Amino acid sequence: MDGSNTPPTKPKKSRPVRVAEEIKQWVVERDLKKGDKLPNESAMIEEFGVSKGTVREALRILEAQGLIVTKTGPGGGSMVGEVSAERARSLLANYFYFQDLSVADIYQMRRALEPELAASLAGKLSEAQLAELQELAERYPEPAKSSEEEKEQHIASLIFHARLSDFANNRLLGFVIGFMAQILTDLTVYRGLYDPPNVELWRKGRKHQLQLVEALRSCDADRAREIMASHMQVAEDLMRGQEAHLMRRFIGE
Template identity: 30%
Template sequence: MIEDYGVGRGSLREALRILEVHGLITMKPGRNGGPMVIEVRTRDYGRMSTLFYHLGGVTFSELLEARLVMEATMARLAAERNAPELGEQLAESCEKSVVEDDDLYFAATHDFHRKVSSMSGNPILNLVSMSLEDIFHDQVSGFLFPPDRREDVQATHKAIARAIAKGQAATAERLMRQHMQEYADYVRRRHPSLVDQVVNWR
C-alpha cells in the first residue's frame, strides 16, 4: 500500500486508524492479518455523528424530536412504495407476544422499526433514521415501555404494518407519529433530567 499510494508509513498508519475509528475497516491481527473492509452499519454512522451532535450541543430531547419526524416519514414512504408481500411479512412479525421478557421485547420492537425503515426504499433516509435510533439506545439503556403498556405497543405496530401493507400512506404516517410521540412523552415523564442533557460523543 505504501508503494501503491506513494505515501509514508506514518501517513498510511494514520489513514488506516481513521478508517478503523469510523467503522469502515477492521485490523486483523496475525501473520496474514492487516486491514479488512467490513460492512458499514448504521451504528457506526451513528457513533461518528455523535461527535457533531455533541459539539453542536444537541440534546436528547432534540434527538427524540428528530426520531419522531424521521420514523413517521419512513412509515409513509414504506406505504407509498407499496410492496404488499413485505407488508404482510411485517404484520406477521408483530404477532408473537413478547411483552414479559425485556430482551425479547426490545429485539422485537427494534426489528419492527428497522423493517419499516428499510421498506422506505431510500438508503440515505434509512441510514440516518436508524442511526438516530442506534444513538439513543446505545447511550440510554433500559428505556422501554413497562410490561402493562407493551400489548398496546404491539397493537400499534400491527396497525402500522396493516396500513403499510394496504398502501395507506397517510394512516401509516399518522400512526407512527402518534406511536413515537407517546414514547417521547413517556421518556420525558420518567426521566425529565435526561432530555436536556447533551448527546455524548462515543
C-alpha cells in the same frame, strides 16, 4: 490586549491524519469504487511526498475507518473498502455517547422523520417484508411480567423501526432513523428506562405497529403517516414518563 475573545485554535492534525485525508480526496477525485486498487507503497510515497512510515500510518487510519482493505500475498495490496451502515452507526454512537442525549432530543427527530418514512413505504413492501414486520409486532402478545421481559419488549419494538429503516428507498432517511433506533435502544438499556414495566407503552405500541402494517399493506400512505405520528407522540409521552420516574427514584435513593 485581552485575548478572552480570541476564538480557540483547532488542534493541529498529525501528518499521518493529513495524509489519510489527502488519500481520501485522491480516491474521490478519481471516482474509485469498492475493490479498486490503490497505488503501491512506493507510488504513494512519491505521490504525497512523505515517508514510508507516514504512508503506512495513514493507511492504518483509513483501514480502521473501514475505508480501505489491505490484503497480503500475491495480488494483495490496499484497495477501496466500503463502510457498512453498522460501522458508521457505531462511530456516530461513540460521538453521541458524550452528548448527554435525552428522550426528548431523540423523539424530536423521530416525530419529524418516521411518519414520512412510513408514508413512503405504503404499497412498496413485499409480502415477505410485511410478514416480517407483522411477526415483530406480534412477538409479545402479553404485557411483560418482569423488568427483564420489559427490556426485551422495548428492544423488539425498536427492532421493528430499525427494519422499517432498512426498507427505505431514501438511504439517508433510512440511515438516520436506524441510527435513532439504535441509540434509543442503548439509552433504554443503559438508563434502565424499562423498569418498572409499562403496560400502557406495550399496549399502545403494539396496537400502533399492527395498524401500521395494515396501512402499509393497504397502500394507504396518509393513514400510515397518521398512525406513525400518533405512535411517536404516545411513545415519547410514555418514555419521558419512564425517564422522570427514573430520576425521582435516583433522587430518592
